[in-house]
Structures are given as structure tokens and as C-alpha cells.
Amino acid sequence: MRSRQAARKRRGLWGRPLSAPERRAEAPAKTAVYGAAAPPDRLAARYRLGRTPVQVGGRSWSMLGPADPDSLIDAIQPNDDDRLPYWAQLWPAGQVLAEAVLTTDALAGQRVLELGCGLGLTAAAALVAGAELLAVDCEPDALAFAAYNVQALAGVSLVTKLGNWRGPDPGAWLEPPYDIVLAADVLYERRDVEPLAALVPQLLAPGGWLWLAEPRREAGGRFVALLREAGWDDVVQSVPFAGLGQRLVVDLHRLTPPG
Ligand SMILES: C[S@@+](CC[C@H](N)C(=O)[O-])C[C@H]1O[C@@H](n2cnc3c(N)ncnc32)[C@H](O)[C@@H]1O
Incomplete structure (x- = not known):
């Protein structure tokens, strides 16, 4: 576990950890209790489930996920870097992007794509915001x-696509154009930089935006x-963030293509 965490630190996946008093001051950490609605049997069979409380856009939300994401990282094969389960926890950038989405009416009625949705915090915010x-x-x-x-937070069904943007012709299966593309903490691997830089211009409608946390x-x-x-x-808006066990700054970029 330690070596995994050290590896993640080397890869830059963590901000400064919170001190013990800061952690105590935070909202309660993940617990392994369920809310009222039952999670899908398949997930309950595969994972010990936990909830992470988040405050976002003036709302108190509780996000279901695996109770111990670190154990999933420990379980993967050493060379299976492609399957590092970073989806299994919430990330500060996702919370910052969800906050931004919930405190504007810019998404209402817009065609929006989220790249790398993870546990769905930003997606829930986008749907509440009318996207x-x-x-x-x-x-x-x-x-x-x-x-x-x-479904639990926004009361609607999520439309999803399973796919890898490093695979062949992602510009086709992602079904552009979009008014806004959202992405939170999806650029932690150097090998994603060029594919995403080539892909994003194909995804946006004229006058479209990439909101990148x-x-x-x-x-x-x-x-x-x-x-x-x-x-x-x-x-760029630089947002200081303390929570989810981390203290760091998230840059919220609102990027528009030339012309
Ligand atoms: C660090 S997590 C961030 C999750 C979420 N956006 C958040 O902020 O909480 C990165 C997410 O991007 C997804 N992802 C990474 N590389 C991907 C790729 N090449 N194609 C599709 N999804 C990818 C991962 O599965 C994961 O859910």
C-alpha cells in the first residue's frame, strides 16, 4: 500500500495531504453504510460499498463508491497501468467543476459531454443544471x-458511453458536436496529452467551450x-480546495478554440 501511495505521489496524483486537525475539521470521511436507495446488485456483489459526503453548490450530497479505493489499486497487476482504478474515488477537480456547473446557468439546455466521469459527481451537477x-x-x-x-442525486437517468479516447476514431463514437465539454482531472498521463488535444477540437460546436478542471x-x-x-x-480561475483528504489548488480553465 505504501509503495502504491508513493508511486501515486510520484505520478503527481495527490496534493498536499491534510494534517490531522484539518482532517478532523472536514466533513466525516467515507463510511460503509448505505443510503435509502439500494445500489445495483452487481456493484454490491463486487465491492464493499461506502459513501463520501460532499458539499457542492449549497447542497449536501452523498456519493456511493467502493469503500476502499486503495485496495483496488493494490489488487491490480503491477504492469496493468491501463486499469489503474482512479475512477473509484472522488477527486478535488471533479468537486470544483461540479461547483462551477451548479453556480451558473450556462449549461441549461446545452448539449454537454463529460470526459472521464468517474463516480458521477460532475455529471449529477450538470444534469441538475439542466444540461x-x-x-x-x-x-x-x-x-x-x-x-x-x-439517479439518486439528480433524479434522472444518465446517458453513458463506455470507451477509451486513446482508441481508434474517438471523434466518431463520441457523437459531436457539443456546446460544452467538461473534464475534471483526466490529464495525469503524458500519453493522453496529444490524443486529447487532437480530439477536443473535433468535439466542439462553433462557439463551444471546454471546461477543464x-x-x-x-x-x-x-x-x-x-x-x-x-x-x-x-x-483561468484558480480555486483553492481543501477536502477529500487533500489541500491543493485546482485551475478551472474555460477554453474556446480560435475563430
Ligand atoms: C482521476 S479520475 C477523475 C474522475 C472524475 N472526473 C473526478 O474528478 O472525480 C479520471 C477518470 O477518467 C477516466 N479515464 C482515464 N483515461 C481515460 C481514457 N483514455 N478514456 C476514457 N476514460 C478515461 C478514468 O476511468 C477515471 O474515471
Whole structure:
């Protein structure tokens, strides 16, 4: 476990950990109790389930997920880097993006795509905000948890697509164009930078936006630099974040292509 956490630190996946007093000051951490609605049997059979409380857009939400994401990381094969289960927990960038989505009317009635939805926090926020949403992830269980959380929180069914944007012709199966593309903490691997920089322009309708929540990872910086070099306009809001066991700054980029 320690070496995994050290590896994740090296990969830049964590911000500064909270001190013990800061952790105590936070909302209660994940517990292994269920809410009123039953999760799908398949998920309950595969995982010990837990809930993470989040405060977002003035709402108190509770997100269902695996109770111990670190144990999933420990369980994978050493060389199976493609299947690192980062979907299985909430990330600060996702919470910052959900907050931004819930505190604007920019998404109402818009065709919106979320890349890498994980457990569905940003997706639930987008649907509450009135978006017509497609949520994408490469992990089937991420989409199953996201669908459950969205139904519980937003009271609607989540439309999902299972796929890998590094695979062949993602611009086709993602069914563009979109008014807004949302993405929170999806650029932690260098190998995603060029594929996503090539893909995102294909996804947006004229006048469209990419809202990218980025916790200042190296790969994220390279991606944003590539778009800026290509003439994209970038309005950045830097949001200090403390929660989910971390303290860091998330940059919320609102990027628009040239012309
Ligand atoms: C760090 S997690 C962030 C999850 C969520 N956006 C959040 O902020 O809580 C990255 C997510 O992107 C998904 N993902 C990573 N690479 C992907 C790829 N190449 N194609 C599709 N999904 C991918 C992962 O499965 C995971 O759910």
C-alpha cells in the first residue's frame, strides 16, 4: 500500500495531504453504510460499498463508491497501468467543476459531454443544471456507479458511453458536436496529452467551450499549453480546495478554440 501511495505521489496524483486537525475539521470521511436507495446488485456483489459526503453548490450530497479505493489499486497487476482504478474515488477537480456547473446557468439546455466521469459527481451537477448530457468513461463500473449516483442525486437517468479516447476514431463514437465539454482531472498521463488535444477540437460546436478542471499536473499543463499555442482563448480561475483528504489548488480553465 505504501509503495502504491508513493508511486501515486510520484505520478503527481495527490496534493498536499491534510494534517490531522484539518482532517478532523472536514466533513466525516467515507463510511460503509448505505443510503435509502439500494445500489445495483452487481456493484454490491463486487465491492464493499461506502459513501463520501460532499458539499457542492449549497447542497449536501452523498456519493456511493467502493469503500476502499486503495485496495483496488493494490489488487491490480503491477504492469496493468491501463486499469489503474482512479475512477473509484472522488477527486478535488471533479468537486470544483461540479461547483462551477451548479453556480451558473450556462449549461441549461446545452448539449454537454463529460470526459472521464468517474463516480458521477460532475455529471449529477450538470444534469441538475439542466444540461443534455453524455457521460463517458473507459471503466464499466465507473459508469455503473455514476448512473446510480446521478439517479439518486439528480433524479434522472444518465446517458453513458463506455470507451477509451486513446482508441481508434474517438471523434466518431463520441457523437459531436457539443456546446460544452467538461473534464475534471483526466490529464495525469503524458500519453493522453496529444490524443486529447487532437480530439477536443473535433468535439466542439462553433462557439463551444471546454471546461477543464486541472489540479496542476504536468500532463494537464502540457495539454493547456498545446491548446494555447494553437490559438485557444483560456480564461483561468484558480480555486483553492481543501477536502477529500487533500489541500491543493485546482485551475478551472474555460477554453474556446480560435475563430
Ligand atoms: C482521476 S479520475 C477523475 C474522475 C472524475 N472526473 C473526478 O474528478 O472525480 C479520471 C477518470 O477518467 C477516466 N479515464 C482515464 N483515461 C481515460 C481514457 N483514455 N478514456 C476514457 N476514460 C478515461 C478514468 O476511468 C477515471 O474515471
